[in-house]
Amino acid sequence: MWEYTDKLKDHFFNPRNVGEIEDPDGVGEVGSLACGDALKLTFKLDKNGRIKDAKFKTFGCASAIATSSVLTEMIKGKMLDEAAKVTNRDIADYLGGLPEQKMHCSVMGREALEAAIENYRTGGKKKHELEGNVVCTCFGVTDKEIERVIRENDLTTVDQVTNYCKAGGGCGGCKGEIEKIIEKVQGEKVKEVPAPLLRRAGKLTNIQKIQMIQQTINEQIRPALRAHGGNIELIDVDGNKVIVAFRGMCAQCRLTEFTMKDVVESKLREFVSDDLFVEEDKDSAGQPHNHIG
């Protein structure tokens, strides 16, 4: 059970400003049904450019609904420039705090507000588009967005980033990249975390090499495939040739633009040895896969 503040519950059970403004000056739409939450924000300005009215429609959990409701209250009566300064922190603070895992709801509120303001400033023509390069393909989060939540909320771990913008919360394949972004933004603030596997200098014995390959598959590769309903099995190691079999790939997987073989190869080279190359086991290729209906 989530620990929600009384203020949050009040805004969930009695949401303010529900609906859509007809003929609005700005419209912001973020999220989707598939992601589990979505928000449509509309506002109308008065003659002086002050937000006269704001309304929302939200699909999502209690905290998504409450943050949307609070957002409309916060921006009503504000000049557009003032409203543009509202951060996700402000929204969360206004509610008396949000559970850590729900911080992404406050970020969704801020994103919708920005999208609506942008929509107004481009004369209602421009629809909100993602800026930067997509890092998390599961939830469509860009590097720019990740950098921003890190900066605005002083985040130092990947788990925190996931709580704030969902990035890394699906297959987990982008966690390494998120870590790099955290390091870039936060510099020395990030504590040194020892790498899970120590890279061995010098020549490996065959036994050491095979053990490290198995360990890398277990710790670095399988969890990401698992999250997509897939799997990998180490069949054999022959010199520098690593023979693997892929199983049960998830039909809903969005990571189809690159071959799994390349991913596995790059991980093995990163953690074990640059000389390794990967081959898919032909004998097991014909085995039935667990496709999702």
Next chain:
Amino acid sequence: MKTIYFDNNATTKMADEVLQEMKPFFCQLYGNPSSMHTFGGQVGRRIRHAREQVAALLGCDPSEIIFTGGGTESDNAAVKGTLAATPNKRKVITTRVEHPAVLAVCRDLENHGYTVVEIGVDKEGRLDLAELENQIDDNTALVSIMYANNETGVVFPIDKIAKFVADKEVVFHTDAVQAVGKIPLNLAKSNIDLLSLSGHKLHGPKGVGALYVRKGTRISPFMLGGHQEGGRRAGTENVPGIVGLGKACELAAENIEQENKKVRRLRDKLENAMLENCPDSRLNGDKKNRLPNTTNISFEYIEGEAILLMLDKYGICASSGSACTSGSLEPSHVLRAMGVPFTAAHGSIRFSLSRYNTEQEVDYTIEIMPQIVNQLRELSPFVAKQSRF
């Protein structure tokens, strides 16, 4: 406010009769059943009696029952104990919709060199039996398939599966935590080798369970120490828990038929009214082969956690397969395995009933639910323009 408890697949209210049986074993009959004195020895007799009560419900011999610390322990013991006793076979077959107590154990085995095959299900949550049959080979040490699914209530044809697994001379385990007490069992006539059950799912106490081990099934001991439970599960017995579990099984055996009839009628009434009165709602899972107490319904365009919180305001307890309730960002693995679209999985609600639910509770919920659904849909940006998705 009165609590209306429709979350009996999570846990159940302990029967008052069970509590009365347990009470003397805390402060009066506190002896250790392993002791030589009469004071302890009389406790040992009560454990024997409890073993008989459990065996009677399952239709097996009392010597085939090992008491454990719960369903999860039974599952862990069954899987790991079997593999330890079969060191030359390195393949395990299970399903994509298993409870984590089995699934997480199997997935961990992959890190220890085992091949794990997860059999898929169709849109109704029915198992792909052809694939199961194809996958069993000489290297297979264990097949572990749940009796009934905790989220959808879908019941698998376990007797049939156990038969063809046995024909291939592979050990068969079933996690029957949701089935025991709801589905009549006669293990003496089945080919099931190992079966897990949990006390608190059938109106018994929490922290106690049992593992049925068919005579002749090879399983390594899974808790080493003293000689309790025939040396297979060491540790001083949870006497009150075991006594309580025994009583809970006795009650279930006595009442299973009439209770199922009552619970099924209430469940059907609740389910039919929901599907009728709430537009854009759909049932998840095979309607025919289902536990009598469970219904899992998706309400499109709204989110499960929000529905639960609204229900909570009226004192109604249920659960959801939505991402926000799972503690992760993705919805239930069971609904995903069934290919339920994400949009419907996010709005899924499970109601699970028990012998203690009443007609009035069902009627009240039938009245409240459409209001909640309408209220949340008024907030939803997807209702007015469904064409977008």
